[in-house]
Amino acid sequence: MATNALASSTFPSEHYLNASYGIRSWLLTTDHKRIALLYLASVTFFFMLGGIFAFIIRLNLLTPQGTLVSPDIYNRLFTMHGVAMIFFFLVPSIPAVLGNFLIPLMIGAKDLAFPKLNLLSWYLNIIGGCFVLYSFSTGGLDTGWTFYHP
Numbered sequence: 537m538a539t540n541a542l543a544s545s546t547f548p549s550e551h552y553l554n555a556s557y558g559i560r561s562w563l564l565t566t567d568h569k570r571i572a573l574l575y576l577a578s579v580t581f582f583f584m585l586g587g588i589f590a591f592i593i594r595l596n597l598l599t600p601q602g603t604l605v606s607p608d609i610y611n612r613l614f615t616m617h618g619v620a621m622i623f624f625f626l627v628p629s630i631p632a633v634l635g636n637f638l639i640p641l642m643i644g645a646k647d648l649a650f651p652k653l654n655l656l657s658w659y660l661n662i663i664g665g666c667f668v669l670y671s672f673s674t675g676g677l678d679t680g681w682t683f684y685h686p
Contacts, residue, residue, distance in 0.1 A: 566651035572637035574658050579629050582665060586620035589613050611678035616668070619677075624665050632657075 562570060593613050596604040605613065640648055648654055671677065 564655075566647070566655060568636050568640050568648045568651065568654065571651075571654050571658055572633050572635075575628060575632040575636060575661070578658070578662060578665065579625055579633060582620050582624035585669075586617050586625060589617035589620065593617060608678055612672065612676040615677045615679055616672050619668055624661070624668070628661060632661075 562574065565571065565574075592605065593610065596602045596610055596613075598604075602610065636648065636654065640646070
């Protein structure tokens with residue numbers, strides 16, 4: 537019985553995961569921990585997408601002729617792999633996910649400054665990712681991940 541009293545006094549009954557339910561509560565949140573989890577979900581999606589592009593590239597390189605995809609599609613896959621991994625996985629992973637989740641906890645702040653602007657940055661990241669996926673579906677870039685021709 538003493539352990540139950542200790543557990544109930546230590547952990548709050550309402551926290552960032554169960555504060556309110558539904559997709560609307562997640563998409564309109566200003567809680568830094570929830571925004572970090574939104575970033576984590578989008579970063580994971582783009583990591584898996586970049587991994588799929590890399591897998592297709594590796595499958596194409598199994599044979600010396602590269603018969604799976606054409607050279608033009610190969611260049612587009614290579615570009616999209618680089619864009620997904622650099623701009624939508626690597627860049628937002630550390631500052632957005634870990635920074636949003638851990639920094640306020642480490643400094644003892646209740647929340648980040650400008651929480652609505654923090655949520656807007658996630659929306660802009662998602663909109664940018666949608667534009668990149670749209671560009672890939674309509675032809676895409678074939679310049680390589682460095683964006684210059686050799």
